[in-house]
Amino acid sequence: MNECNYVTQGNYHALTMTLLCRKIMEHIGLNPERLSIEFMSAGEGIRFAEVTNDFVKKVKELGPLGDGEGIDKGGLKSKLAEIRKLVPYIKRVKNDKLGTRLKNTEEYDTFFTREEIDSLFRDVVSYYIEPDKCEACMICARRCPVGAIASAKNQVHVIDQEKCIKCETCFEVCPGQFSAVRKIVGESVPLPLPEGQRDIVRKVKEKGAA
Numbered sequence: 220m221n222e223c224n225y226v227t228q229g230n231y232h233a234l235t236m237t238l239l240c241r242k243i244m245e246h247i248g249l250n251p252e253r254l255s256i257e258f259m260s261a262g263e264g265i266r267f268a269e270v271t272n273d274f275v276k277k278v279k280e281l282g283p284l285g286d287g288e289g290i291d292k293g294g295l296k297s298k299l300a301e302i303r304k305l306v307p308y309i310k311r312v313k314n315d316k317l318g319t320r321l322k323n324t325e326e327y328d329t330f331f332t333r334e335e336i337d338s339l340f341r342d343v344v345s346y347y348i349e350p351d352k353c354e355a356c357m358i359c360a361r362r363c364p365v366g367a368i369a370s371a372k373n374q375v376h377v378i379d380q381e382k383c384i385k386c387e388t389c390f391e392v393c394p395g396q397f398s399a400v401r402k403i404v405g406e407s408v409p410l411p412l413p414e415g416q417r418d419i420v421r422k423v424k425e426k427g428a429a
């Protein structure tokens with residue numbers, strides 16, 4: 220484990236990522252034994268073959284994904300699609316822990332707790348642009364990595380919640396004097412302004428006004 224020659228120590232990152240994925244699998248009712256990680260050197264060919272054969276045997280015994288756990292295929296597909304969409308969010312909120320160099324195997328199973336994973340999905344954050352604060356500067360739309368922000372000149376910007384991957388970029392880049400992007404947790408996101416009602420009416424200062 221400590222023999223990786225690269226400063227990035229990607230093996231530790233792979234380990235924490237695997238532990239997180241195993242807990243997420245448990246969260247949606249999948250058997251976490253379907254995912255495994257082992258560390259070995261390039262010189263351990265026999266061990267590699269043994270570990271791989273054992274793992275293949277185990278997965279065959281568990282049966283096709285979902286069948287072994289008695290999960291309905293359609294439900295599993297939509298759960299997996301939902302989690303796939305949340306991957307950037309999960310990586311962002313768990314970034315510090317994912318960078319931990321876990322050296323004690325006894326810590327593996329408790330490194331991510333069930334309650335932690337439950338709250339990860341229960342308290343998912345959403346981002347919403349306050350129509351009365353947005354000044355249509357377009358910065359958020361230019362920086363959104365997935366094109367989730369409907370943007371037009373002099374129009375209130377609107378986040379498409381279906382496309383949003385919760386990367387938080389819009390929240391970070393919206394200029395402080397506007398602070399138009401709000402984080403929402405534990406409540407529903409307000410409906411977006413309908414198209415045709417998004418024009419921004421700016422007040423023109425009267426000449427000589429203080």
Ligand code: SF4
Pocket residue numbers: 346359362363364365366367368378379382383384385386387388389390
């Ligand atoms: S959080 Fe903002 S920038 Fe990130 S994907 Fe969602 S809308 Fe785009």
Ligand code: SF4
Pocket residue numbers: 348352353354355356357358359360376392393394397398399400
């Ligand atoms: S960065 Fe802020 S003010 Fe500018 S368009 Fe986006 S939400 Fe509106």
